[in-house]
Amino acid sequence: MAFKVGLLGFGTVGTGTAAILRDRDRRNPLLQDIEIGRVGVKSLDKPRAIALDPDLLTTDLESIVTDPDIDIVVELIGGLEPARSLILKAIAAGKHVVTANKAVIARYGDELYAAANKAGVYILLEASVGGGIPIIKPLKESLGANRISQITGIVNGTTNYILTQMTEEGADFDAVLTEAQQLGYAEADPTADVDGLDAADKIAILASLAFGGRIDREAIYCEGIRQVSAEDISYAEKLGFTIKLLAIAQKTENRDNTLQVRVHPTLLPNAHPLASINGVYNAVLVEGEPIGQVMFFGPGAGEGPTASAVVSDILAIAGILKSAGKNTALNPLLSCSHQDYSAIAPMEEVVTRFYARFLCGDRPGVIGHLGTCFGKHEVSLESVVQIGFQDKLAEIVVVTHDVQEKNFRQALEEVRSFSALDSISIASVLRVF
Numbered sequence: 238m239a240f241k242v243g244l245l246g247f248g249t250v251g252t253g254t255a256a257i258l259r260d261r262d263r264r265n266p267l268l269q270d271i272e273i274g275r276v277g278v279k280s281l282d283k284p285r286a287i288a289l290d291p292d293l294l295t296t297d298l299e300s301i302v303t304d305p306d307i308d309i310v311v312e313l314i315g316g317l318e319p320a321r322s323l324i325l326k327a328i329a330a331g332k333h334v335v336t337a338n339k340a341v342i343a344r345y346g347d348e349l350y351a352a353a354n355k356a357g358v359y360i361l362l363e364a365s366v367g368g369g370i371p372i373i374k375p376l377k378e379s380l381g382a383n384r385i386s387q388i389t390g391i392v393n394g395t396t397n398y399i400l401t402q403m404t405e406e407g408a409d410f411d412a413v414l415t416e417a418q419q420l421g422y423a424e425a426d427p428t429a430d431v432d433g434l435d436a437a438d439k440i441a442i443l444a445s446l447a448f449g450g451r452i453d454r455e456a457i458y459c460e461g462i463r464q465v466s467a468e469d470i471s472y473a474e475k476l477g478f479t480i481k482l483l484a485i486a487q488k489t490e491n492r493d494n495t496l497q498v499r500v501h502p503t504l505l506p507n508a509h510p511l512a513s514i515n516g517v518y519n520a521v522l523v524e525g526e527p528i529g530q531v532m533f534f535g536p537g538a539g540e541g542p543t544a545s546a547v548v549s550d551i552l553a554i555a556g557i558l559k560s561a562g563k564n565t566a567l568n569p570l571l572s573c574s575h576q577d578y579s580a581i582a583p584m585e586e587v588v589t590r591f592y593a594r595f596l597c598g599d600r601p602g603v604i605g606h607l608g609t610c611f612g613k614h615e616v617s618l619e620s621v622v623q624i625g626f627q628d629k630l631a632e633i634v635v636v637t638h639d640v641q642e643k644n645f646r647q648a649l650e651e652v653r654s655f656s657a658l659d660s661i662s663i664a665s666v667l668r669v670f
């Protein structure tokens with residue numbers, strides 16, 4: 238019995254998916270039962286890396302999601318619309334859905350899962366987080382026995398590639414971004430990668446699975462990597478840190494049902510397991526009880542790895558259809574039935590270490606003044622170093638002990654008001670893990 242897949246999108250991931258579905262030799266025998274039924278694209282004239290029967294290609298994507306011959310719709314066009322409407326139409330037509338689209342799931346998961354549950358179909362999304370890394374299924378199934386306390390991930394391949402190239406080769410930000418686009422890692426609009434939005438979409442999905450509640454995407458604090466300079470990378474190295482864009486979701490201490498969910502560039506101690514994750518690789522560190530720590534590592538973007546995750550979901554659905562038939566109840570381990578939203582704590586409540594770099598006139602007492610501003614707001618300093626000069630201004634770098642974000646911000650305000658008199662400027666502020 239053959240199951241027919243309708244592919245929406247035939248770009249980087251769509252091409253990789255079609256390549257696996259057409260070359261089944263020595264892969265899972267269930268692939269013999271899966272056929273590409275139709276392929277939807279924006280332009281019929283574009284040259285394609287894989288030659289498909291031209292009759293399979295269409296620009297009428299609605300006709301695919303409503304085609305009675307299609308069993309599984311695989312959404313690989315990306316973005317919010319028409320992806321959202323096409324997924325809803327596919328569900329209404331009784332199709333199971335596989336998607337790599339974290340943006341649409343993070344924002345419309347509520348609506349899409351409600352529709353899917355009502356129609357009795359699956360929406361599977363392994364490719365949406367961590368590319369080829371199996372992380373969605375482990376959170377749904379293998380780690381189901383655990384009480385998860387924290388998830389910390391490098392979940393965007395493009396920004397990890399950029400930060401690695403800047404750190405290891407001293408490469409220029411814009412040039413590396415162009416490379417990441419050419420390699421097929423970046424989103425259609427790479428702002429989503431660079432500004433941390435893609436990582437925020439992904440941590441929303443992971444937090445929802447790990448903590449069992451829906452996540453308001455808008456409540457996630459999100460800072461990207463644009464402000465990470467070569468100077469900060471170099472100071473971080475000197476101090477024994479590596480800068481990574483981290484996505485973090487954790488339970489708030491003493492507040493059972495409140496989460497902290499945030500994305501920001503972070504100085505990681507070199508000994509931390511995530512500090513050595515380089516290039517397009519991603520990793521997700523999950524902490525829970527009783528498992529302790531478990532880390533998932535692998536290629537976070539790119540044609541083949543992402544297609545590997547997409548096809549694993551197609552296989553999962555084909556396996557269910559083959560063994561149980563079309564009209565069976567949804568497996569609760571694979572479907573999503575969250576009803577409530579998790580409360581998200583405001584960023585001011587987060588307790589973390591900070592790194593700050595100041596540029597100041599090299600005169601006696603400047604470090605003392607900084608110390609006074611920090612002391613007034615209970616910010617205690619772990620280290621203060623003055624190594625270099627920039628345009629005749631001394632560069633002072635401080636690393637704090639753990640402090641509440643609100644207190645640190647107040648101390649910076651104090652430094653700012655003081656700097657009006659005495660030429661101190663705040664060149665950069667980053668969090669330290």
Ligand SMILES: NC(=O)C1=CN([C@@H]2O[C@H](COP(=O)(O)OP(=O)(O)OC[C@H]3O[C@@H](n4cnc5c(N)ncnc54)[C@H](OP(=O)(O)O)[C@@H]3O)[C@@H](O)[C@H]2O)C=CC1
Pocket residue numbers: 245246247248249250251277278279280281283296298312313314315316318319337338339364365368421422423424425537538539540543
């Ligand atoms: N690239 C990666 O490494 C990863 C991507 N993803 C996700 O996978 C999805 C696809 O990404 P990717 O393959 O890189 O994207 P691409 O831009 O390479 O491909 C998008 C495809 O969708 C088609 N398409 C886009 N908009 C429309 C439309 N309105 N109507 C019809 N067809 C349309 C395009 O058609 P045409 O070819 O004619 O232009 C193209 O074939 C996204 O959600 C992305 O976030 C997830 C993990 C990793």
Ligand SMILES: N[C@@H](CC=O)C(=O)O
Pocket residue numbers: 365366367368392393394395396422423424430435537538539
């Ligand atoms: N643009 C994304 C693609 C995978 O999700 C990334 O760079 O990680």
Ligand code: NA
Pocket residue numbers: 363364365366367368369370371372373546
């Ligand atoms: Na994945």
